Amino acid sequence: MDIGTAVGKPFSDIKTLVIGIILMIIPVVNILTIPGYMIRVANRTMNNDNSLPGFSNFGELIVDSIKYIVISIVLMIPATIVLFIAIGSMIFGALSATAMTGSTELMQEQLTSIILGGLAAAAGLIVLGIILYIIGAILIVSGIMNYAKTRQFGKAFAIKENLRNFFTGSFIVAIIVAIIIAIVLTFIVGIIVGALAFLPGGVIIGLIIAVIIQFVIAVAIVSILAEGYPHGTPVQGPQAKQVP
Secondary structure (H helix, E strand, O other): OOHHHHHHHHHHOHHHHHHHHHHHOOOOHHHHHHHHHHHHHHHHHHOOOOOOOOOOOHHHHHHHHHHHHHHHHHOOHHHHHHHHHHHHHHHHHHHHHHHOOOOOHHHHHHHHHHHHHHHHHHHHHHHHHHHHHHHHHHHHHHHHHHHHHHOOHHHHHOHHHHHHHHOOHHHHHHHHHHHHHHHHHHHHHHHHHHHHOOOOOHHHHHHHHHHHHHHHHHHHHHHHHHHHOOOOOOOOOHHHHOOO
């Protein structure tokens, strides 16, 4: 795993780096381009090409970004439903408690039982929701990597395959390394931005540096994850064919 190459990749093409930074700071545009670009980075990395892909063919970037968002939403539906039900149970319990005011002793006992039952159910559902959220996050990461590898949208929802690919030694190591790098770079940026805040115009400079590092972190993390993901012989997608 070449960490230096992954971190230095964004700086290998300054023009592309500048374009990426500009796109990241434009609302809506960033949502419709950056996710698709990260899929492009992953696909190229899995094809053993450590060069930084360009932003050509924005149509494909937008389509891939939308697919990225759809994958993330769909795989989080179970956790979202359970958590909404849990919140509903808690709200029902609170409303029932309010209704107890002025009730007879028997009614208060009955309402108390209902409230306690609702809270117990809510607690259980919250725990289940958290578990489903973790599973959903795992499936999203692995599903997006599998889509980037195969260029087949359906592969993002191949649950068994994606779970198997996630729990491989190389990918777990890649995730740990990616997290450490993200924490270290974020910490460094925090120190720099904090120091610049005391200088005239330092806040603006600090924000620019923060955006630059944000793009660098995103590309580095995706590159590391793609390198560690079981990819065998990836499909050479249209994103990987484009020339910067």
